[in-house]
Amino acid sequence: MVTRICLSCPNSFTVTGHYHKYCKLCAIARIQKGAVAATLKSRAKNKSRYNVYMREYQRKHNRTQERIKYATNHWELGLFNSARKSARARNLEFNLKLSDIVIPLQCPYLKVSLTRIRG
Numbered sequence: 001m002v003t004r005i006c007l008s009c010p011n012s013f014t015v016t017g018h019y020h021k022y023c024k025l026c027a028i029a030r031i032q033k034g035a036v037a038a039t040l041k042s043r044a045k046n047k048s049r050y051n052v053y054m055r056e057y058q059r060k061h062n063r064t065q066e067r068i069k070y071a072t073n074h075w076e077l078g079l080f081n082s083a084r085k086s087a088r089a090r091n092l093e094f095n096l097k098l099s100d101i102v103i104p105l106q107c108p109y110l111k112v113s114l115t116r117i118r119g
């Protein structure tokens with residue numbers, strides 16, 4: 001959860017996941033004003049050019065390796081997210097915090113160091 005300040009009004013808002021520039025009210029106002037529609041219209045008009053651009057952009061900004069590295073270094077986050085998703089799917093209350101998940105370096109009983117290798 002990140003707190004940001006809206007680009008068109010002084011309100012701050014919290015976001016999770018995707019990048020947002022505007023608060024919800026301003027985003028809706030922009031859609032109604034046609035600012036977003038103009039972008040979508042332009043994209044549809046120049047579809048092949050847009051596709052070429054996006055392919056090139058994604059090739060340049062390929063972050064797969066970074067994501068894998070991040071997931072490997074943030075094991076707790078993966079466990080936390082999957083637990084939260086599971087709770088949401090089962091309609092259960094979820095009140096864990098990321099700090100509640102502590103993964104020890106060693107198995108407390110066998111004194112073997114823990115790795116992510118299965119088997």
Ligand SMILES: [Zn+2]
Binds near residue numbers: 011023027
């Ligand atoms: Zn706003």
